[in-house]
Amino acid sequence: MSKEGKVFRSRLYEVDPAKGVIRLKNRVCPRCGRVMAYHKQPIPRWHCGYCSYTEIVRS
Numbered sequence: 708m709s710k711e712g713k714v715f716r717s718r719l720y721e722v723d724p725a726k727g728v729i730r731l732k733n734r735v736c737p738r739c740g741r742v743m744a745y746h747k748q749p750i751p752r753w754h755c756g757y758c759s760y761t762e763i764v765r766s
């Protein structure tokens with residue numbers, strides 16, 4: 708089970724070895740602290756399914 712946990716955790720991060728940057732793929736909701744989901748349609752945004760907090764992604 709610990710092995711699966713590691714795999715799952717690594718999916719949450721995106722590592723860029725060239726820049727030495729680790730980005731969090733899934734954001735944590737600032738309102739309730741849960742992991743937010745990313746949606747591309749109709750507009751790119753992060754959405755929390757628990758408290759309905761939505762953050763629009765600007766590109």
Ligand SMILES: [Zn+2]
Pocket residue numbers: 736737738739740741755756757758759760
């Ligand atoms: Zn939330």
